[in-house]
Amino acid sequence: MENDYSDITFRLLDLSDADDFMEWYSDEKVSEFCSWNTFTSKQAAMQYVADNVIPHPWYKAICLKNKPIGSISVTPFSGYDICRAELGYVLGSKYWGKGIVTTAVKMAAASVFVEWPHLERLEAVVAVENMGSQRVLEKAGFTREGVLRKYYLLKGKPKDAVIFSLLSTDPQVNYLMYD
Numbered sequence: 066m067e068n069d070y071s072d073i074t075f076r077l078l079d080l081s082d083a084d085d086f087m088e089w090y091s092d093e094k095v096s097e098f099c100s101w102n103t104f105t106s107k108q109a110a111m112q113y114v115a116d117n118v119i120p121h122p123w124y125k126a127i128c129l130k131n132k133p134i135g136s137i138s139v140t141p142f143s144g145y146d147i148c149r150a151e152l153g154y155v156l157g158s159k160y161w162g163k164g165i166v167t168t169a170v171k172m173a174a175a176s177v178f179v180e181w182p183h184l185e186r187l188e189a190v191v192a193v194e195n196m197g198s199q200r201v202l203e204k205a206g207f208t209r210e211g212v213l214r215k216y217y218l219l220k221g222k223p224k225d226a227v228i229f230s231l232l233s234t235d236p237q238v239n240y241l242m243y244d
C-alpha cells in the first residue's frame with residue numbers, strides 16, 4: 066500500500082545511507098530542537114555520523130520499507146547512574162504526523178528493557194516548545210515529571226526542558242512488549 070506507515074523497522078545506520086540521512090540532517094525544521102546544526106554538506110554529515118552515530122552503543126535508523134527516514138538512540142549513563150538511559154529521535158519532516166516516531170519509541174523501549182536487564186529508567190528531555198515530541202512521549206506511555214529550568218544549552222541558549230520517564234516496572238511496559 067502506498068501510504069502504509071506501519072512497516073517500521075530498525076537497523077544500523079551506515080555511511081552508504083548518506084543520501085537518505087541528508088534528508089533530515091540538511092532540514093532546518095528537523096534541527097530546530099537538536100544539538101547539531103543543519104548540515105549543508107554531505108561530507109560534514111558523514112563525518113558526524115562516523116564520529117557520533119556509528120560508535121554509539123544503541124543508535125538505529127528508523128526505516129520505512131527498509132529506507133532510513135530518521136533515527137532513534139538510547140544513550141546509557143554509567144557509574145551510579147547506570148540504572149538509566151536517555152532517549153533521542155529525529156524524523157524527516159515529510160513523514161511527520163503519521164505516528165511513526167510513537168511506534169519507534171514503543172519499539173525501542175520494549176527492546177532496551179530486554180537487552181539491558183539492569184536498566185530501570187528510560188528518560189527523555191524535551192524543549193518546552195517542542196510540543197510534537199512531548200506528545201510522542203505521552204502517547205508511548207511515558208510520565209511527564211516536570212520542567213527543568215534552563216537545563217541545557219540549545220544552539221548556545223539556555224533552555225527550559227520537560228523531563229519524561231518510563232520505568233521498567235511501569236505496567237504499560239508489558240503492553241509495549243506485545244504491541
Ligand SMILES: CC(C)(COP(=O)(O)OP(=O)(O)OC[C@H]1O[C@@H](n2cnc3c(N)ncnc32)[C@H](O)[C@@H]1OP(=O)(O)O)[C@@H](O)C(=O)NCCC(=O)NCCS
Binds near residue numbers: 094155157191195198
Ligand atoms: C517530534 C517528532 C519526533 C515527532 O515525530 P512524528 O512521527 O511526527 O510523531 P507522531 O506522528 O508519532 O506524533 C506526533 C504528535 O504530536 C502532535 N503534534 C505535532 N506538532 C504539534 C504541535 N506543534 N503542538 C501540539 N501537538 C503537536 C501530533 O498531532 C501528534 O499527536 P496526535 O497523534 O495526538 O495527533 C518529529 O516531529 C521530529 O523529528 N522533529 C524534529 C526533531 C525533534 O524534535 N526531535 C526530538 C528532540 S527531543
